[in-house]
Amino acid sequence: MAILGGQESFLLKPQAGVDPLRLALTPIRDGVVTDQEWDQFVDTDNGPTFFQWEPGKLYFGAKPKPGFEVVISLDTRGDGWLVGDDNLEIRVSMEGENPKAEVRQLDATDRSGPVWVVPRLYPNSVQVAAKPSTAYWNLESVFSAETMGIEIKEDSRVGVRIDVVPAGSDVGPSYLPRNLQFMRLRFDKSRGLFSGLVWRPGIRNRNVARLDPFNFRFNFEVESDAPALQSMDVVGEGFARDAIRQVTIPFPTPDRRGRTFVDYESEIKSDAVGGYRILRATLLAADGRIAQIRTSFRIADLLDFEFGLPTSLRYSDAPQVIRGTVTLRSQGEGRMNGNFNMVLPETWSSRRGLSEDFLIYFSRGNAKINVEYSIPGGATGTFPVILNARIGEMELQRVVYVTIR
Numbered sequence: 001m002a003i004l005g006g007q008e009s010f011l012l013k014p015q016a017g018v019d020p021l022r023l024a025l026t027p028i029r030d031g032v033v034t035d036q037e038w039d040q041f042v043d044t045d046n047g048p049t050f051f052q053w054e055p056g057k058l059y060f061g062a063k064p065k066p067g068f069e070v071v072i073s074l075d076t077r078g079d080g081w082l083v084g085d086d087n088l089e090i091r092v093s094m095e096g097e098n099p100k101a102e103v104r105q106l107d108a109t110d111r112s113g114p115v116w117v118v119p120r121l122y123p124n125s126v127q128v129a130a131k132p133s134t135a136y137w138n139l140e141s142v143f144s145a146e147t148m149g150i151e152i153k154e155d156s157r158v159g160v161r162i163d164v165v166p167a168g169s170d171v172g173p174s175y176l177p178r179n180l181q182f183m184r185l186r187f188d189k190s191r192g193l194f195s196g197l198v199w200r201p202g203i204r205n206r207n208v209a210r211l212d213p214f215n216f217r218f219n220f221e222v223e224s225d226a227p228a229l230q231s232m233d234v235v236g237e238g239f240a241r242d243a244i245r246q247v248t249i250p251f252p253t254p255d256r257r258g259r260t261f262v263d264y265e266s267e268i269k270s271d272a273v274g275g276y277r278i279l280r281a282t283l284l285a286a287d288g289r290i291a292q293i294r295t296s297f298r299i300a301d302l303l304d305f306e307f308g309l310p311t312s313l314r315y316s317d318a319p320q321v322i323r324g325t326v327t328l329r330s331q332g333e334g335r336m337n338g339n340f341n342m343v344l345p346e347t348w349s350s351r352r353g354l355s356e357d358f359l360i361y362f363s364r365g366n367a368k369i370n371v372e373y374s375i376p377g378g379a380t381g382t383f384p385v386i387l388n389a390r391i392g393e394m395e396l397q398r399v400v401y402v403t404i405r
Contacts, residue, residue, distance in 0.1 A: 007307060009165065009171075009172050009176060010163060010169075011073070011161070011163070011171060011172065011176065011177075011178040011179065012176075012177065012178070012179050014177060014179050015041075015042045015044075015161060015162075015179070015181055016042075017042065017043070018041060018042060018181045018364050019039075020182065020183055020184055021183075021184050021186050021317065022039065022052055022053060022184070022186065022187070023039065023049075023052065023186055023187070023188075023189060023278060023294060023295075023296050024052070024053055024054045024055070024154075024181050024187055024262075024276040024296035024298075025037070025038075025039060025052040025053075025054070025059075025238075025275075025276050025277070025296065025366075026054050026059075026274075026275025026276045026351050027052070027059055027061065027140055027275075028239075028247070028273065028275075029127065029129045029140045029141075029142060030129060030140070031130050031131035031138050031139075031140060032130035032131055032138050032140075032382045033050065033061050033062070033063050033138045033139070033140060034344060035340055036049040036237070036238035036239060036241075037061050037238055037239065038052065039051065039052045039083075040351065041160070042162060043051070043255065044164045044166035045091050045343060046065050046066040046068045046165070047062060047063045047065050047136055048062065048063050048094070049062045049070070049162040049164065050162075051160055051162065051183070053152060053158075053185045053276070054158075054276045054298075054393050055113075055152060055153055055154075056144060056145060056146055056150060056151075056152050056153075057129065057142055057143065057144055057145065058142070058143045058152060058160075059140075059141070059142050060072050060090070060139070060141045060142075060143070061138075061139055061140050061141070061350050062138075062139040062162060062164060063137070063138060063139070064136060064137055064139065064164045065134045065135070065136055065164070065274050066132075066135075066136070066137065066169060067166065067167055068164050068165060068166055069091065069092060069093035069094075069164075069165060069166075069167050069168075069169075070091070070092045070093075070139055070162065070163070070164055070165075071090075071091050071162075071163045071165055071169075071171060072088075072089065072090040072091070072092075072160075072161070072162050072163075072346055073087070073088075073120060073158070073159075073161040073162075073163075073178050073186075074087065074088045074090065074139070074160060075087050075088075075091055075158060075159030075160075075179060075180055075182075075401055076088065076145055076158060077157075077158075077185075078157030078159050078160070078182055078183075079157045080253075081106070081108075081159065081178045081180055082106075082108045082175070082177055082199050082245065082351045083108055083111075083116055084109060085105065085106070085108065085109050085117075086109060086148060086150065087106040087169070088103060088104070088105055088106070088119065088142070088143070089103070089104050089105075089106065089107065090102075090103050090126055090141065090289055090307075090400040091103075091291065092128055092130065092139055092141065093167055093389065094130060094132055094137050095359070097131075097132060098130075099128045099129070099130035099139065101126060101128045101141070101379050103119045103121070103126050104116045104118070104119060105117050105119040105121075106116070106174060109353055113175070113230075114174045114175050115174050116174050120146070120147075120148070121147045121148070122146075122147040122181075122254050122382055122401040122403060123382050123384075123401060123403075124144075124313070125140065125143065125144045125145050125147035125353055126140050126141065126142070126144075128140070128141045129141070129218070130255065131179060134396065136155060147310075147401075152185065153185070154185060154186060154187050154384060155184060155185065155186070156184075156185045157182055157184060157185075158179070158182070158185070159180035159182050159183070159260065160180060160181055160182075160183055161178055161179065161180045161181065162340070166294045166323045167330070173178075173253075178182070179326055180349075182315050184198065186296075187201070187206065187295060187296045188200075188201055188293070188294070188295045188296070188403060189293075189294055189295075190291065190292060190293045190294070191291065191292045191294075191382075192290065192291045193291045193293070194226055194227050194229075194283070194285060194289070195225055195226065196222065196224065196225035196226030196227075197220065197221070197222055197223070197226045197229075197283075197291070198220065198221040198223075198224035198270040199216070199218055199219060199221075199293060200218050200219050201216070201217070201219070201295055202216070202217030202218070202219045203215075203216050203217065203241065203297075204259065205364060206296065206297045206298050207297075207298045207300040207304075207331045208268055208297065208298070208299065208300060208331070209268070209299075209300050209301070209302050209331045209332040209333070210268045210269065210270050210271075210272050210274075211267065211268060211269075211270050212267070212268060212332055212333050213265060213266070213267055213333070214244060214264075214266050214267065214268055214281060214297070215263065215264070216264045216295070216297070217261050217262070217263050217264075217285065218232070218262045218263075218264070218281060219259070219263040220254070220259070220260050220261060220262070221249070221258055221259055222254040222258045222259075223258055223267065224258075227285040227286065227287055227289065228285065228286040228287075229251040229283060229284070229285055229286070230250070230284045230285060230286050231248055231249065231250050231251055231252060231283075231284045231303065232248070232249050232251055232262055232278070232281050232282065232283050233246070233247070233248045233249075233282045233284070234246065234247050234248075234249065234264045234279065234282075235278060235279075235280055235282075236280070237277070237278040237280050237294070238278065239272075239273040239275075239277060239298070240272070240273075240277035240278060242269070242272075242275065243268055243269050243271075243272035243277070243299065244266040244267075244268060244269075244272075244279075245266045247264065247266075249262055249264075251283070254291045261294075261308075261353070264279070264281075265340065272299045273299065274299045274300065274301065275298065275299060276295055276296050276297070276298050277296070277297060277298070277299055278294050278295070278297075279294070279295050279296075279325060280292060280293070281293040281294075281295075281299055285299065287392055290300045300331040300394055301331065302321070302330065302331060302332045302336065302345065302391055302394065303328055303329065303330060303331065303332075303336070303388060303396050304328075304329045304331060305327075305328065305329075305387045305389070305396075305398040305400075306326065306327040306328075307324075307326055307387065307400045308326060308327060309322045309323070309324030309325075309376065309383075309397075310322065310324070310400075310402070311400060311401065311403065312402075312403050312405070313375070313401065313402065313403070313404045313405075314351065314404070315379075315380050315404055315405060316379055317376065318377045319374055319376055319377045320374070320375045321351070321373075321374050321375075322369070322372070322373055322374075322375065323325060323370075323372045323373065324371055325369065325370055325371065326340070326368070326369045326371050326387060327366050327367070327368050327369075327371065328340060328358055328360070328366060328367045328389060329364075329366045329370075330360045330363070330364050330365050330366065331364065332363070332364070333360070333361065333363045333364075334363055335359075335361055336359075336360040336365075336391060336392070337357070337358065337359045337360070338357070338389055338391035338392070339355065339356070339357050339358070339362050339389070339390045340353075340355070340356050340357075340358050340367075340369050340387070340388070340389050340392050341354065341355040341356075341388045341389075341390075342354055342355075342371065342383070342385065342386065342387055342388070343386035343388070344373055344385060345383040345384065347384070348373055348374065348375055348377070348383075349374045349375070350371075350372070350373045350374075350375060351358075351372040351373060351374060352370055352371060352373075353370055353371035353372060353373075354371050358389075371392060375404070380405065381404060382401050382402070382403045382404075383401065383402050383404070384399050384400070384401055384402075385399070385400045385401075385402055386398075386400075387399075387400065
């Protein structure tokens with residue numbers, strides 16, 4: 001065992017009670033942790049911690065006692081803490097009314113000598129919101145994994161450890177191992193599902209725009225040893241509770257092959273909180289037992305931006321011309337038209353695609369904007385490219401960062 005100051009390092013101790021299957025769920029990062037927006041990770045002696053995800057992003061939360069800080073250990077590829085250069089330590093403390101975040105990257109490509117290096121991350125790849133209170137302080141943070149070339153998606157595996165420790169605690173040298181929990185990122189999970197009952201989701205697209213219909217089919221296979229099922233209650237969790245309707249549906253009789261399904265339908269309210277939300281179905285058996293199914297869906301804006309140009313470029317003394325496509329993907333029903341515009345860094349120049357009208361004919365269709373811009377020679381660093389779309393009175397925006405090394 002590794003020893004620090006005569007004591008075993010806290011980073012080697014296992015964190016018990018962690019659910020390894022994590023659903024996609026988007027918190028509101030306002031610096032106030034509430035139960036309806038977070039899934040608990042570990043309930044430590046010094047305050048509870050939280051972890052969840054959505055495509056492309058990992059979320060971390062905590063409610064530490066005053067005088068304590070949070071140390072997040074993240075293995076983004078889920079291949080081991082002392083393997084490769086994909087491991088991050090995010091350390092957050094409170095200084096008065098404001099949070100202080102320190103990030104460092106562990107490069108263990110040389111297994112004989114892991115070293116801490118300055119993190120090779122885009123600006124704002126790690127964002128932190130925090131607020132103090134009397135009994136504890138609140139931490140909400142997000143890590144955008146694309147900055148490391150990591151695709152966070154369904155069934156990704158990541159290693160996570162979240163510690164709440166006295167301020168200034170020593171974490172030891174770079175070669176010290178850490179006992180991480182390995183998470184599987186999911187859209188669907190169940191708890192206490194009855195023997196002889198199998199379910200699978202019947203949904204083509206988990207994204208639904210506000211005021212549009214939301215349809216979800218629960219497909220079931222009921223075997224002979226399954227209990228008699230009486231009903232199914234379907235409700236949104238957390239911020240989705242008031243955004244969609246709650247229904248209780250009699251459980252349908254299976255066909256001769258034991259197959260059946262339950263269809264859930266609801267409109268998404270106009271004031272629904274956007275992001276990934278959870279739909280929960282509670283199955284009631286005739287003998288009084290219950291089982292739960294939880295599944296993630298996304299309350300989306302009308303339009304998503306997909307940036308089909310390189311975001312990592314090699315340094316060049318000569319000007320570089322970059323060509324590609326920005327895809328505008330509708331998440332709504334029916335035809336859509338509007339205007340797209342792009343804001344480049346001041347010294348860059350646009351050759352094509354700076355401002356274009358677009359028309360999307362079909363529900364959940366897309367429009368492609370051909371883009372071409374020039375980057376002056378000698379440019380180095382990380383630069384924001386701002387994508388805007390106006391649809392009627394609605395304005396949508398995404399900021400993409402391009403790094404030149």
